[in-house]
Amino acid sequence: MLSVTCSDSQSFSYMKHYDAIVIGAGQAGTPLCRKLAESGLKTALIEKRWVGGTCVNDGCSPTKAMVASAKAAWSARHNETLGVHVGGITVDLDEILHRKSSIVQLMRGNSEKRIRDTAGLDLIYGTARFSGQKEITVSLKDGGTETLTADKFFLNTGLQPVIPDIEGIQSIPYLTSTTIMELSEIPEHLLILGSGYIALEFGQMFARFGSKVTLIEPAERILKKEDEDIAGEIVKILAQEDIEILTNTKAVRFSQSGHIIGVALQTGDIKSQRSCTHVLVAAGRKPQLKEFGLEIAGIETDAKGYIKVNAQLETSVEGIYALGDIKGGPAFTHVSYDDYRLIIQHVVEKKPISTADRLIPYCMFIDPQLGRVGMTEQEAREKGLDIKVAVLKNDSVARAIETGDERGMMKAIVDAQTGQILGAAVLAEQGGEIVTILQMAMMGGVTYDRILNGVFAHPTYAESLNNLFMTLEA
Ligand SMILES: Cc1cc2nc3c(=O)[nH]c(=O)nc-3n(C[C@H](O)[C@H](O)[C@H](O)COP(=O)(O)OP(=O)(O)OC[C@H]3O[C@@H](n4cnc5c(N)ncnc54)[C@H](O)[C@@H]3O)c2cc1C
Numbered sequence: 001m002l003s004v005t006c007s008d009s010q011s012f013s014y015m016k017h018y019d020a021i022v023i024g025a026g027q028a029g030t031p032l033c034r035k036l037a038e039s040g041l042k043t044a045l046i047e048k049r050w051v052g053g054t055c056v057n058d059g060c061s062p063t064k065a066m067v068a069s070a071k072a073a074w075s076a077r078h079n080e081t082l083g084v085h086v087g088g089i090t091v092d093l094d095e096i097l098h099r100k101s102s103i104v105q106l107m108r109g110n111s112e113k114r115i116r117d118t119a120g121l122d123l124i125y126g127t128a129r130f131s132g133q134k135e136i137t138v139s140l141k142d143g144g145t146e147t148l149t150a151d152k153f154f155l156n157t158g159l160q161p162v163i164p165d166i167e168g169i170q171s172i173p174y175l176t177s178t179t180i181m182e183l184s185e186i187p188e189h190l191l192i193l194g195s196g197y198i199a200l201e202f203g204q205m206f207a208r209f210g211s212k213v214t215l216i217e218p219a220e221r222i223l224k225k226e227d228e229d230i231a232g233e234i235v236k237i238l239a240q241e242d243i244e245i246l247t248n249t250k251a252v253r254f255s256q257s258g259h260i261i262g263v264a265l266q267t268g269d270i271k272s273q274r275s276c277t278h279v280l281v282a283a284g285r286k287p288q289l290k291e292f293g294l295e296i297a298g299i300e301t302d303a304k305g306y307i308k309v310n311a312q313l314e315t316s317v318e319g320i321y322a323l324g325d326i327k328g329g330p331a332f333t334h335v336s337y338d339d340y341r342l343i344i345q346h347v348v349e350k351k352p353i354s355t356a357d358r359l360i361p362y363c364m365f366i367d368p369q370l371g372r373v374g375m376t377e378q379e380a381r382e383k384g385l386d387i388k389v390a391v392l393k394n395d396s397v398a399r400a401i402e403t404g405d406e407r408g409m410m411k412a413i414v415d416a417q418t419g420q421i422l423g424a425a426v427l428a429e430q431g432g433e434i435v436t437i438l439q440m441a442m443m444g445g446v447t448y449d450r451i452l453n454g455v456f457a458h459p460t461y462a463e464s465l466n467n468l469f470m471t472l473e474a
Pocket of ligand 1: 158326334
């Protein structure tokens with residue numbers, strides 16, 4: 001696999017050639033490199049940090065492990081309503097982080113072992129940069145560089161947090177979604193820039209650990225992509241936990257005095273001053289393409305820096321594909337993993353594939369969870385569709401009443417002519433699981449009236465889908 005090249009100056013350099021090179025061991029890259037190698041392609045995986053990417057190391061898995069601790073703390077405090085009295089609840093951040101880290105180590109270790117055990121696959125730790133159209137130079141983690149060429153490249157380099165350009169921000173020890181999971185103390189007052197799902201999950205988590213939490217959101221309301229009634233219900237739930245949300249508000253300047261961080265805020269024309277002990281920047285994520293040399297390879301990006309791909313995930317350069325968050329669109333683990341599945345069908349199994357019309361659900365792991373799939377009501381109305389909207393508050397759901405958690409609601413958008421379900425939101429205990437039932441109905445073309453009349457076990461949340469759709473018959 002070694003090839004010798006000779007430049008004009010007659011100096012020789014050695015390049016290793018592969019059939020396929022995968023850059024980034026994210027949720028697509030990790031399974032993809034193994035499948036490519038197993039199909040007989042000599043493959044290399046280049047990773048600058050850890051196998052598993054964001055999801056395993058500083059995204060889904062660690063946050064959901066910590067959310068579980070936060071939920072346990074909340075439940076312990078709320079058990080009194082169920083007649084169970086638990087005294088003296090304390091939260092041990094060290095233990096929580098230790099458990100989180102063990103889960104991360106286990107998942108990362110298992111993935112890395114599977115890669116190392118795969119014949120025909122080289123795992124190379126280092127940062128890749130294009131140095132030619134089908135050539136990369138890797139700055140190796142252990143020092144030195146290596147130049148590699150391949151027939152096919154698969155880019156799965158993910159996103160990184162956006163740090164907004166606010167006066168003074170670089171002079172304070174701000175936290176990101178990664179570093180907040182390494183804290184040695186529970187913040188006294190955590191101020192969060194942003195109110196997307198990462199901000200809300202951490203906000204509720206640390207409020208439950210004992211922090212005062214303030215979220216700063218420049219827009220007039222949080223979660224603008226969600227329907228107003230769903231977002232309003234979430235605001236109500238968070239307010240019950242004393243989480244403060246300042247909408248229409250921007251942070252314009254940071255300063256620090258001792259361990260206190262000062263933040264100058266602007267709400268319309270009104271200026272105010274707040275202080276806090278910790279700042280989490282959760283203002284979005286952006287491609288990590290700086291110094292990746294995409295222009296050298298001729299790979300085109302869009303205005304926001306995401307790699308442009310067609311419906312087969314191929315970039316502007318034939319034989320170079322982009323998978324996962326880096327190609328824009330919904331940035332979720334299940335999307336990245338599905339990109340891997342599609343690429344295998346395309347490249348190895350030679351089947352026709354397309355990313356068009358993929359039904360992509362998501363779950364926001366606040367408590368209660370928000371499970372979402374398909375269209376919102378606002379999207380359907382903007383499109384001028386003829387719809388019926390089913391809404392059921394959880395205080396009418398038997399399961400919710402019995403288990404003592406009546407927060408939240410369920411909602412489904414239905415095509416008024418065909419009865420097909422177009423979208424759903426379930427803000428409830430295990431909302432992510434419940435919405436999957438509706439997703440499967442959408443996948444199978446099951447109309448709402450069949451769910452309305454379906455026999456489901458009593459008393460489950462699933463059974464309340466009867467009642468949700470009954471609201472359309474009234
Ligand atoms: C706090 C947080 C919570 C989240 N929770 C959820 C959730 O609950 N559910 C969900 O579906 N999604 C969640 N996500 C999003 C999810 O983590 C990502 O969508 C998912 O990991 C897919 O990412 P990816 O495969 O595109 O790339 P990533 O997993 O980000 O992997 C990219 C990899 O490429 C490597 N890399 C980058 N540049 C180079 C280079 N030049 N050379 C070599 N290697 C390079 C990086 O080190 C990284 O390992 C969360 C994200 C965050 C930050």
